[in-house]
Amino acid sequence: MIRFLNPGFAWMLAAPAAIVVLYLLRRRFLPQQVPSVFLWRRSVQDYAANRPFQRLMKNLLLPLQVLATLALALALMNPVLPGGTAGKTILVFDISGSMQAECNGKSRLELAKEEALKRIRELPAEEEITVITAGDEVQRLLLSGNREEAEKTIGSIACGRGGAEIDRALTLVWALARSGEEEKGATVTVFSDALRLSEIHTRGGRTPTIINVGEAAENRTVYSLTAENGKAYARVANFGKECTVTLACETDGTLCGAGEVTIPAGETAGVSFDIPEEARTVRVKIREKDALEADNTAEAAVKHAASLHVAVTEDSVFLESALKVRPDLTVMRTDAEALASTEADLYILGSDPLILTTRIPEEGYDPAATAFGPFGWDGEAKTGDSPAAEISESPLTTGLTMKNVFFREWHPVSGGRAVLRLGGDPVITWNGETAILGFDLHNTNLPLKYDFPILIQNILNTLLTEEQAAEEPAVNVMPLGESDTRDTAPDYETEKTETTGEQGRELRSVLLILFLLLLVAEMGVSRYVC
Amino acid sequence: MLTDRFLARLDALRLVMRGRAQGGAGGSRRSRQTGSSAEFSDYREYIPGDDIRRLDWNALARFDRLYMKLFMEEQESQVMILLDASASMEDKWSAARSAAETVGYLALTGGDRLRLQLLKDGRAVCSPQFSGRAAFAKLTAFLDRAVPDGKEGTLTEAVRRAESLKKGLCFLITDGYTEDALKEALDYLRYMRQETAVIQVLSGGELRPETEGAVRLCDSESGEQIDLLADRNALESYHEALEDFLKQIRENCSGRETPYLLLDGSKAFEDCFLPLLSRSGMIG
Structure with missing residues (x-):
């Protein structure tokens, strides 16, 4: 599909219509009484009969002018065809738990995939595409594949439950971008839900394009849970506005306690519960529903040893x-x-x-x-x-x-x-x-x-x-450090960078040449007619 | 209005007719008819070109003026003026009327009977018969009342409805805008035994149009409209059409041995008409 790099010039598409209107309005015939149109009638007939090209040339003027204006308007809009010089594209997907949050029936990861697929389809056929996921671990799913392989790979990406190691992923990205004997330009796009350019590590002035998907939503998470010696300790993080949440605590599947905690925006709060000494497992769940329910529950084994x-x-x-x-x-x-x-x-x-x-x-x-x-x-x-x-x-x-x-x-x-x-x-x-x-x-x-x-x-x-x-x-504990989920109120300032590789075939030069040719033709026809 | 000076010049001229006169009372034209005797009939002043054998020497001795003797066998001729009074003649009416007056004066002073018919709306409006020099004022008065406003019919239809066409001279004064370039009208007049002469009158705007730009031309007679971009090429085409049209009329006239002259309505009439008349052979 053709894209326009300067769509702001679309208003110039009205110019051909204006030319047609002016053409129609131009011919104002001044009335003039003559004794007889006898000779004029004969002269007009001869004129039309002997100069067929004259009428043809006159009829050519309007379409030439309209086409020339159209060519100029399109040239200024700078259309780009898919195709062109192939380069490298590296796509990084945030597969942290927050990407499961749904928006209008689609998860953020699905939205990210859709956006990625849309972009892939506009790439040249020979483009080398690398797909990397950034979850708890960074994985390179595809290296220098073609579009078809990239589409299949992206379709197979699934969300994790942990955080997103975007910095680690970008370390790998810059290493991949600089491969071979000479440094080749690569277009790097990161699909996340709340990433800011200031938060990531850039290298040598090269910055990726960040596409944040999804909408702002309230989310709370059970940040951590430990249990031992008759006590369960839970920490709850609030990634939205200040709120009060209700926590339910179960041991071995039986409700044993509940509690409320008020958490300021962007803060965490701890809650403890008394649990039976003989309990083996403990589970804490946030009662209220939010954007991402997957992180509302935490389970832990009760440590006895x-x-x-x-x-x-x-x-x-x-x-x-x-x-x-x-x-x-x-x-x-x-x-x-x-x-x-x-x-x-x-x-x-x-x-x-x-x-x-x-x-x-x-x-x-x-x-x-x-x-x-x-x-x-x-x-x-x-x-x-x-x-x-x-x-x-x-x-x-x-x-x-x-x-x-x-x-x-x-x-x-x-x-x-x-x-x-x-x-x-x-x-x-x-x-x-x-x-x-x-x-x-x-x-x-x-x-x-x-x-x-x-x-x-x-x-x-x-x-x-x-x-x-x-x-x-012991049973695996809830990891500390970076939370499972990201802030679910993403900042939608997508910081784009200059792409370092050509994508798409620009038609501007072709259209400008066409405009000049039409202009010369119009001038020639106009002189011939007049 | 013709000036007295111009009329004085006309006194020395006579209309020329190839054929023999066939008329009633004495005129200046020869008749085939011969009288039973060479009975003296009348005098008239000498006009250069007259046969000097008929000079009255006695009158010369008495009055010190030259007079010609008229005998019974000399008879009047009829002169018919067919004046196109359609609406297209409006902008050259002055020249056309002056031409009609001139021909009429020549006819009256030459002793011819004169009728004038206005051709308009497909018919002919006939004047009374005029005779003698004194009738010139009546001719002028008749022309004063004439208005070129005919919008119906064609010139050919009007010519065919002309009345009292007896053998004689006929002057067709018109702009000539007929599809057949006066061919049928001339043929009809010839059939009616008219020795026809054509005086075509065109205005300066018709001979040298200065129209330019986008114009809507409106025919003053028919109301027909033509939208035209009067550029250089269009004017060239008009001139070509004009030349073709004039050529056709000249050819139609010459093919019928009809004297023809083209009168430019924008020029001073009294300066240009007599030379044209003389060159065309209509006067002598």
Whole structure:
């Protein structure tokens, strides 16, 4: 289907009609009395009989002028035909839980798919299309496929229940966009429901097109739920206006309590329930219906056995994913100031660098410091294309290959034993109590590799002793950190960027040439007639 | 109105007729008829060209003026003026009327009987017969009352309804707008034994139109309208049509040995008409 890049010039399409009207109004015949039209009648007959082309030329003037004006109007509207120079298109789909929210009978993900399919159909046939989903994990579903493959892939996308790792997805996107020996332009479009350009990581001035789908809606979610020692603790997040919600608590399928809580807009609130000691499972549900009911219920197993507690000061979905592998871990959220009063088996501190330790030093933890116990690092990170990672044999590196792992920024770390180096700089070091990762997980593709969960498990296994391991694995807990759902009141300012690849065949130059030809023809005919 | 000066010039001229007169009372034209005697009938003043053998020398000696002797065998001729009085003649009526007066004066001073018929609305309005120099005033008065306002019928129909067409001279004064370029009218007059002469009168606007732009031409006679873009090509085409039309009339006239002249109604009548008459052979 033809698109118009400058539809604002559509008003010029009225110009041909104006020409026709002027043509009709132009001929005002002034009456003039003559003795006889005898000779004029004869002359007109001769005129018409001997000059057939004259009448033809006169009849050509109006259509020539109309066509010329039409060509100019269309040229200014800059129509684009599908087709043209093929390039790269990368589509990123937010498949977080909030994309299940329905709007007019369709979920946000369905709306996103429809929009994506519409765009795909306007692409050149040879366009290379990559499809990536951003949920709890980033998955590349299609790499450089054609339109047909892209349509099938998009049709198969389903929503998750977790958050959306858009930044991670874009890291992958920029890596894919820059492939081969030279950097090729690629058009990146992110389909989400409440994403702002300011929230995502751009690279080198290249920004994606963000398409936010769906409508604003009220949504509350049971953010987290834990239960142990006769108590169930639920945290509820409100992504809409201030409201009061009613929570029902069930243990082993039996209602055991209810409570109301008022939550300010954009805030969370905690509620606790008394549960029977012998209860094995607990379920908390928000009674009121909202835009996304899927996140209104949370379930958890009641912890009866001791488990390892891990306290984290910063949210990191990369870590959460890695820690999920250990069902015997209970992850708690804390902050630097509360560390002293937080009892945990393992502390995961900061993010750049990332500190995993079983013991907080006496001097405590200062997020701004460049030292932690015997370890130290430079305040300024090194940047650029990292050299290949060199691993040393140690308990932390068991099973690691570190192949095709790149780092954008890293801090050389001193102290402890180095197990991973970059260009000779130690970036992962450890001792019996602490392991330091001298980089932000966002500045590397390590979390996307299988090496990462293996590394984390190795660190946990090394820092946590066997006595501290739980006998029974606990039920998976509700992950902390980023909520399951996004704000369901999306901002509809779709921030578009310049596409870096040609899409569609512009007809402007053809129409301008046609306009000029028609203009010359009209001038020639006009001179001949007059 | 013809000026006295112009009329004085006309006194020296006579209408020319190829045939012999057939009339009643004495006129200036030769008749085939011969009298039973060469009985003297009358005098008239000498006109250059007259036969000097008939000069009255006695009158010359007595009055010191030249007089011609008229005998019984010289008879009057009839002169008929058919004047087109249709509406199309309005803008050249002055020239056409002057032409009719001139011919009428020549006829009256030449001793001819004169009738004038106005051709309009497909019929002919006939004047009384005029005779003698004194009748010129009556002729003028008759023309004063004539109005060119005929809108019905054709010139040919009006000619065919002309009355009292006896053998003689006939002057058809018209703009000539007939589909057959006066062919049928001339044939009819010839059939009626008229020695016909055609005086075609056209106005300056018809001979040299200055129409330009988008105009709606309205025929003053029929009311017919023609929308026209009077550009250069249209005017060229008009001139071509005019030339063709005049050529047709000339050919029709010459083919019937009919003297013809084209009078431009926009020019000064008294300056241009006599030379035209002379060149056409209508006067001598």
